[in-house]
Amino acid sequence: MLNVGLIGLGKMGLSHLAIVNAHPEAKLIGICDTASYMCSILRKYTGIEVFSNYREMLDQKSLDAVIIATPSRFHGEMVREALLRGLHVFCEKPFCLAAADGIALAELADRKGVVNQVGYHYRFVGAFNEAKRLLDAQALGRIHHLRVEAYGPVVLRPKGGTWRAKSSEGGGCLHDYACHAIDIVNYLVGRPDAVSGTVLNKIFSRDVDDEVYATLHFADGMTGMIAANWSDDSLRRMSTQVTLWGTNGRMIVDRQEVKTFIRGEASAGVAEQGWDIRHTTDFHRDVWYYLRGEEYSAQLDYFLRCIAEGRRENISSFASAVQTDCVVSAMLQDAGRAWRRVDSGSRSPAQSRTGSGLLSLVTGALK
Amino acid sequence: MDRILFGDNQFFGINHMSEEKARAQAIRFADIRKIIDLLDVAYDSGIHVFMCTTHDRIAELCAHVRAHPERYSKLEFYPCMPYAHKYANAVTEHGMIEALKRFLPAEGALSALVRGSVSVATRDVEGMARLLIDAEMKMFSGLRTPVIFLQNVVTDLLLGMGIKDAFRIFADHVRDRYNAEPGFITMNMPRLLDVLEEIGLENPIVCANINKLGFRMCGGIDLYEKVIASRKFRPVAMSVLASGAIDPREAIEYVCSQKTIESIVFGASSKSNILNTKRLIDEHSVA
Numbered sequence: 001m002l003n004v005g006l007i008g009l010g011k012m013g014l015s016h017l018a019i020v021n022a023h024p025e026a027k028l029i030g031i032c033d034t035a036s037y038m039c040s041i042l043r044k045y046t047g048i049e050v051f052s053n054y055r056e057m058l059d060q061k062s063l064d065a066v067i068i069a070t071p072s073r074f075h076g077e078m079v080r081e082a083l084l085r086g087l088h089v090f091c092e093k094p095f096c097l098a099a100a101d102g103i104a105l106a107e108l109a110d111r112k113g114v115v116n117q118v119g120y121h122y123r124f125v126g127a128f129n130e131a132k133r134l135l136d137a138q139a140l141g142r143i144h145h146l147r148v149e150a151y152g153p154v155v156l157r158p159k160g161g162t163w164r165a166k167s168s169e170g171g172g173c174l175h176d177y178a179c180h181a182i183d184i185v186n187y188l189v190g191r192p193d194a195v196s197g198t199v200l201n202k203i204f205s206r207d208v209d210d211e212v213y214a215t216l217h218f219a220d221g222m223t224g225m226i227a228a229n230w231s232d233d234s235l236r237r238m239s240t241q242v243t244l245w246g247t248n249g250r251m252i253v254d255r256q257e258v259k260t261f262i263r264g265e266a267s268a269g270v271a272e273q274g275w276d277i278r279h280t281t282d283f284h285r286d287v288w289y290y291l292r293g294e295e296y297s298a299q300l301d302y303f304l305r306c307i308a309e310g311r312r313e314n315i316s317s318f319a320s321a322v323q324t325d326c327v328v329s330a331m332l333q334d335a336g337r338a339w340r341r342v343d344s345g346s347r348s349p350a351q352s353r354t355g356s357g358l359l360s361l362v363t364g365a366l367k
Numbered sequence: 368m369d370r371i372l373f374g375d376n377q378f379f380g381i382n383h384m385s386e387e388k389a390r391a392q393a394i395r396f397a398d399i400r401k402i403i404d405l406l407d408v409a410y411d412s413g414i415h416v417f418m419c420t421t422h423d424r425i426a427e428l429c430a431h432v433r434a435h436p437e438r439y440s441k442l443e444f445y446p447c448m449p450y451a452h453k454y455a456n457a458v459t460e461h462g463m464i465e466a467l468k469r470f471l472p473a474e475g476a477l478s479a480l481v482r483g484s485v486s487v488a489t490r491d492v493e494g495m496a497r498l499l500i501d502a503e504m505k506m507f508s509g510l511r512t513p514v515i516f517l518q519n520v521v522t523d524l525l526l527g528m529g530i531k532d533a534f535r536i537f538a539d540h541v542r543d544r545y546n547a548e549p550g551f552i553t554m555n556m557p558r559l560l561d562v563l564e565e566i567g568l569e570n571p572i573v574c575a576n577i578n579k580l581g582f583r584m585c586g587g588i589d590l591y592e593k594v595i596a597s598r599k600f601r602p603v604a605m606s607v608l609a610s611g612a613i614d615p616r617e618a619i620e621y622v623c624s625q626k627t628i629e630s631i632v633f634g635a636s637s638k639s640n641i642l643n644t645k646r647l648i649d650e651h652s653v654a
Contacts, residue, residue, distance in 0.1 A: 019527055021529055022555075045528075162459070254386055256385055289523075292520060
């Protein structure tokens with residue numbers, strides 16, 4: 001039986017609480033949040049010991065592992081404190097707001113020899129894993145372009161006062177939605193080498209971006225486009241889709257479906273020729289407890305099993321999450337940089353690569 | 368409970384197989400008239416229960432039914448609360464407390480809670496829970512709601528956290544205030560039955576995925592079959608077609624072969640699917 005502590009009782013924290021508490025091989029022995037009303041309710045109705053200071057919980061309870069589900073800006077410090085105590089750590093995404101912190105923590109986790117995982121749950125979705133299997137088997141041939149899109153309804157009005165609306169706390173669509181999209185791309189085809197044309201737009205928020213667009217450049221000339229918008233309430237929950245084009249065909253994958261179009265003769269027995277659509281029911285795996293989707297249970301089960309079985313490799317490790325943070329960091333640096341003005345055609349062509357006039361006013365406002 | 372209940376997932380862009388299909392359905396049912404038309408098909412075929420989420424749009428439907436009492440003289444609603452995305456999105460946008468404030472009619476119980484003395488009185492929490500239930504039930508005012516369900520995301524969140532008292536609070540309020548039977552939707556049926564028994568809820572109405580594929584039946588299909596055959600509760604089967612992954616005839620045969628299953632809920636977005644499924648259930652339900 002593993003003794004587990006949980007820090008942060010927001011939406012993800014409560015979800016983790018329910019899932020871990022129901023796990024046959026884990027015992028949740030301490031939970032922590034600064035919101036006293038939440039702690040007092042949970043203590044009263046669950047009987048689990050509550051703390052308002054996470055260091056006290058780490059020091060006083062005999063923990064094997066800790067789950068960190070606080071606003072992103074606290075991740076670095078809390079993960080470090082847990083690692084220094086030799087605990088296995090599951091941390092919510094995004095991992096660290098500064099990629100350098102994440103790199104140091106990934107190294108520290110490695111030295112300590114503890115299981116380390118970040119909550120990129122798409123890596124535990126059956127359909128995305130089927131897509132990865134097909135890509136690894138070269139079903140699409142050489143991939144030359146991909147598009148990843150993540151849309152959903154988070155910020156739909158100018159008002160809104162949570163940490164997700166503050167850039168200093170790790171709010172914004174880039175950290176909230178786009179990092180999921182980046183991470184699933186990293187998982188499926190590897191990390192891009194460069195980014196360009198990053199756009200971070202505000203729609204309703206004052207302090208953070210609500211939509212994110214960029215071009216991704218990969219090692220062998222492959223390119224990609226990322227689009228994320230958390231102010232889209234045409235969807236009832238976040239929806240992420242990856243489309244890949246290769247020399248042998250095309251694939252469209254989301255949480256529920258894998259659609260492939262494989263050119264004749266090219267399938268080599270890996271996939272059906274022409275269009276083939278398979279659904280979540282074809283590759284779903286049973287979990288011991290279902291709350292919001294198999295993947296939320298599966299990722300925590302994987303974390304706990306890695307600890308129980310002494311496995312050190314992890315399919316969503318700190319090291320892999322740092323790669324996602326690095327792409328986020330590159331996009332932040334790229335945003336609002338050089339662009340080419342559209343030539344009106346009437347006079348000599350514009351030479352400058354840097355925007356000026358109205359366009360630069362707009363970008364200036366976005367910075 | 369009636370044998371056949373008409374569900375509403377198809378009206379609100381919920382499809383467990385395909386986002387594309389879900390969107391197509393959401394577009395198709397953007398006009399409330401289209402929803403009413405389909406409900407009429409179901410009603411006229413002899414399905415007299417509409418099991419529906421407390422989605423804002425259901426309020427429009429309720430208003431329509433209230434306005435035509437003769438037309439729907441036999442219609443009953445089985446509300447399923449809450450429509451969780453409404454709360455989840457509000458929590459993401461406003462934080463936990465602010466979100467609660469937005470959904471609570473009065474502030475009394477909440478402000479006591481937020482003032483945050485370390486010990487929260489039980490009555491505060493229970494009072495708040497009752498107010499939230501009442502807020503969800505407002506749209507059904509004047510309509511028949513003999514069974515009221517707690518949605519699976521809430522049932523299973525509470526079940527996982529071990530907040531067993533919540534089921535008792537829900538059951539008591541639903542019985543006292545609405546003279547209705549409490550029902551619980553879950554993806555973890557065997558575990559929930561243990562807890563409901565533990566808190567003394569006898570012969571509970573429990574709605575869960577029950578399908579030949581074992582799709583989203585936590586604990587496994589064998590355990591489900593055993594539990595359904597041996598334990599005393601009133602099972603309502605949902606997701607019997609596993610969002611279309613199972614041939615309808617096979618799917619209905621499987622569910623109807625388990626004689627203790629009391630009701631079957633299904634959603635369909637065409638007249639022919641409603642009539643076919645209804646006919647299949649009727650055929651296989653003959654004692």
